[in-house]
Amino acid sequence: MPVLVATITPVEGQMDAVESILKDLVPLVHDEEGCELYALHRGRDCFVMVEKWTDGDALRVHGSGPNLQLLNQQLEGLVVGPPGVQVIKAVPAGDAAKGSL
Amino acid sequence: MPVLVATITPVEGQMDAVESILKDLVPLVHDEEGCELYALHRGRDCFVMVEKWTDGDALRVHGSGPNLQLLNQQLEGLVVGPPGVQVIKAVPAGDAAKGSL
Numbered sequence: 001m002p003v004l005v006a007t008i009t010p011v012e013g014q015m016d017a018v019e020s021i022l023k024d025l026v027p028l029v030h031d032e033e034g035c036e037l038y039a040l041h042r043g044r045d046c047f048v049m050v051e052k053w054t055d056g057d058a059l060r061v062h063g064s065g066p067n068l069q070l071l072n073q074q075l076e077g078l079v080v081g082p083p084g085v086q087v088i089k090a091v092p093a094g095d096a097a098k099g100s101l
Numbered sequence: 102m103p104v105l106v107a108t109i110t111p112v113e114g115q116m117d118a119v120e121s122i123l124k125d126l127v128p129l130v131h132d133e134e135g136c137e138l139y140a141l142h143r144g145r146d147c148f149v150m151v152e153k154w155t156d157g158d159a160l161r162v163h164g165s166g167p168n169l170q171l172l173n174q175q176l177e178g179l180v181v182g183p184p185g186v187q188v189i190k191a192v193p194a195g196d197a198a199k200g201s202l
Contacts, residue, residue, distance in 0.1 A: 003142055005106060005149055007187070019192060027195035039201050041104055041189035048106055048189050050151060050202060086108070088142035088149050091120060094128035100140050101151060101202065 002059050004051040007084040014078045021074045028067045034058025105152040108185040115179045122175045129168045135159025
């Protein structure tokens with residue numbers, strides 16, 4: 001079950017505009033096939049989305065689907081380059097409830 | 102409830118050694134006061150820890166506590182610089198179960 005951490009960095013002064021766009025996106029992605037987790041977080045100067053998908057196919061469909069295409073259009077000019085994306089895999093350890101998303 | 106994403110990048114050839122150290126650390130941190138989530142993930146060339154703490158005090162105690170001090174000693178020479186750390190805050194949106202850690 002792939003996990004993904006995406007970091008979106010707005011240009012200066014656009015944190016609130018980008019947050020609004022991302023908040024509108026979240027419920028659309030929650031309805032996508034295979035979305036287990038799509039959790040938006042705000043940092044000091046960036047947003048971090050923590051995602052979990054049932055399998056690699058679901059993640060690929062999401063990555064090339066209409067919701068992300070719309071997002072990329074909406075973020076044009078508001079963000080510093082493309083998002084930083086890390087596709088990662090859980091390493092089980094310790095207490096199962098605290099050790100996995 | 103603060104969320105933290107920490108990225109640990111091993112020097113070349115040390116992914117497995119670092120994974121072993123981090124796996125041993127996880128159960129110790131799960132037993133720390135205020136640890137809600139401490140989930141280890143492996144990427145292509147780095148590890149990503151996704152953490153959630155009950156409050157800022159618990160996170161501060163963890164950050165200066167003996168488990169992290171031991172970790173820093175164990176990782177010496179095995180990692181590229183200090184971990185990348187982002188302290189972030191959940192932005193509620195969409196389905197509560199899929200929208201938060």
